[in-house]
Amino acid sequence: MSGTTGGPAAPLSHEEIEELLGAYALDAVDPATAELIEAHLDTCVRCAAEVSQHHEVAGLLANSGGVAPADLWDGIAGRLGGTSDESWDRLAARLRAPDDREAAGAAPAPSGPGAGTPAPEAAVVPIGSSRRRGRWVAAGAGLVAAAAAVLALVFGLQVHHLNSQVEALQARHGLSAAERAAIAAPGTTRVTLTAPGGTGPGSTPATIVLTAEGTGFVMNDAGDGLAPLPADRTYQLWGVVGSKIISLGLLGSRPGIVPFSVAGAGGVSAFAITDEVAGGVVSSTNQPVAEGKVQV
Amino acid sequence: MIELEVEQASDANLVVAVGRWYEPALAEVYRRHGGAVHALARRILRSDPPAEEVTQEVFLDLWRNPEKFDAQRGTLRSFLLARTHGKSVDVVRAEESRRRREERTSRETATAPYDIDREVWDLAVAEQVKDALEALPDELRQPIELAYFGGRTYREVAVLLDEPEGTVKSRIRSGLGRLRIHLAERGVEAAGAGL
Numbered sequence: 001m002s003g004t005t006g007g008p009a010a011p012l013s014h015e016e017i018e019e020l021l022g023a024y025a026l027d028a029v030d031p032a033t034a035e036l037i038e039a040h041l042d043t044c045v046r047c048a049a050e051v052s053q054h055h056e057v058a059g060l061l062a063n064s065g066g067v068a069p070a071d072l073w074d075g076i077a078g079r080l081g082g083t084s085d086e087s088w089d090r091l092a093a094r095l096r097a098p099d100d101r102e103a104a105g106a107a108p109a110p111s112g113p114g115a116g117t118p119a120p121e122a123a124v125v126p127i128g129s130s131r132r133r134g135r136w137v138a139a140g141a142g143l144v145a146a147a148a149a150v151l152a153l154v155f156g157l158q159v160h161h162l163n164s165q166v167e168a169l170q171a172r173h174g175l176s177a178a179e180r181a182a183i184a185a186p187g188t189t190r191v192t193l194t195a196p197g198g199t200g201p202g203s204t205p206a207t208i209v210l211t212a213e214g215t216g217f218v219m220n221d222a223g224d225g226l227a228p229l230p231a232d233r234t235y236q237l238w239g240v241v242g243s244k245i246i247s248l249g250l251l252g253s254r255p256g257i258v259p260f261s262v263a264g265a266g267g268v269s270a271f272a273i274t275d276e277v278a279g280g281v282v283s284s285t286n287q288p289v290a291e292g293k294v295q296v
Numbered sequence: 297m298i299e300l301e302v303e304q305a306s307d308a309n310l311v312v313a314v315g316r317w318y319e320p321a322l323a324e325v326y327r328r329h330g331g332a333v334h335a336l337a338r339r340i341l342r343s344d345p346p347a348e349e350v351t352q353e354v355f356l357d358l359w360r361n362p363e364k365f366d367a368q369r370g371t372l373r374s375f376l377l378a379r380t381h382g383k384s385v386d387v388v389r390a391e392e393s394r395r396r397r398e399e400r401t402s403r404e405t406a407t408a409p410y411d412i413d414r415e416v417w418d419l420a421v422a423e424q425v426k427d428a429l430e431a432l433p434d435e436l437r438q439p440i441e442l443a444y445f446g447g448r449t450y451r452e453v454a455v456l457l458d459e460p461e462g463t464v465k466s467r468i469r470s471g472l473g474r475l476r477i478h479l480a481e482r483g484v485e486a487a488g489a490g491l
Contacts, residue, residue, distance in 0.1 A: 020465055025378075027443075028448065028449045052369045054476075055375070056370055057476045058444060058472070061440075061475075068329070072334065072348055076352050079356055080322070213309050
């Protein structure tokens with residue numbers, strides 16, 4: 001073991017930090033020096049880019065991995081706070097408001113790593129049962145068609161190609177780099193959601209940006225968008241796929257930009273947003289507050 | 297049913313889906329990169345139980361804090377491997393048996409040839425990496441191997457190699473730079489950049 005480690009480090013010049021970037025990228029500097037370097041990287045684009053390059057090279061050196069060990073995944077999945085069930089019901093449970101998550105995790109706890117068996121598609125999941133106000137329809141794959149009749153969509157919208165307005169929205173809401181990359185991908189389209197019967201200010205409360213790969217973003221218009229809801233309510237996003245209406249996720253009570261995923265962007269013919277009890281519902285009897293049809 | 301076609305999704309899109317607690321997206325990230333993460337942890341830690349723990353933590357961290365991955369700064373694989381390295385090194389440095397390990401393996405690590413696993417995800421790339429590393433002069437290669445695979449600080453490497461600290465940190469930096477140029481000349485640009 002050698003010399004100076006830990007303790008407050010003296011400030012370093014740009015040149016001194018530059019010399020340390022290789023060692024830093026390999027985690028070969030002491031923690032105090034690492035902190036100084038990280039503070040510098042926040043403001044120095046050139047050094048940050050160099051560290052990224054070193055990380056890429058180091059990644060190649062490390063790249064001797066074969067197949068990911070399956071048993072390790074079981075351990076990871078068992079620690080996610082849910083099971084690996086990929087149904088909408090499971091997703092909705094994962095998307096509950098934070099104060100609901102603990103209860104959500106307690107209900108269907110797997111008995112051990114990898115023990116979670118997918119629920120049947122038509123299972124009735126007691127989402128938000130304690131807060132449910134009645135009227136909720138037990139939904140499965142076959143029942144969504146019934147909900148479709150209730151959730152009458154008025155299609156009145158336009159699809160635009162991505163334009164500078166989206167960039168303005170991004171700047172306003174602060175997207176992550178991964179989200180920016182997804183939005184900027186070729187083939188991305190925009191769907192304006194309109195308030196049923198609305199005209200003038202507030203008549204187009206939200207926009208959906210849809211990438212060709214099936215990632216979408218709900219962008220709430222900051223000025224005349226979806227009004228903030230009480231804490232026990234949430235906006236919920238729905239997609240029309242064929243004759244079915246499926247939930248695409250909860251947007252929270254004060255949505256900014258919310259990403260979601262759908263199988264194949266071409267599969268969704270329309271979107272709608274409803275105002276629901278926090279925790280969301282399996283199917284809705286509420287009229288949409290905003291809706292829009294995807295035009296290809 | 298909601299379903300992102302994870303097998304076709306880019307790494308960046310998978311991370312977005314992970315951000316919405318979409319487990320199949322994390323499973324796909326694990327399928328793509330779990331082998332490399334586990335292999336690196338095992339190589340640094342030289343023992344399976346802690347390597348498995350580090351591997352799990354790396355993916356759980358992505359699950360909890362996906363926003364820490366910045367697609368504009370590099371590939372997801374290099375991000376995950378950098379996290380793996382950091383965690384593995386933390387474990388190594390915290391171990392009480394550290395000194396004994398050092399004595400037993402320092403020379404071995406410094407002189408061992410680059411033994412790449414045969415079940416590597418991309419043998420062609422692995423060959424290029426091996427060539428590039430072997431083409432590096434010993435004085436540049438050794439500090440990188442000792443720091444990266446041995447989990448040592450550059451100051452410790454300086455002691456092991458009996459070189460000044462300043463020399464070692466410069467050599468690590470220029471060695472990495474040389475490797476990058478070698479690899480770029482061979483058409484290898486980034487780890488797992490295919491998607």
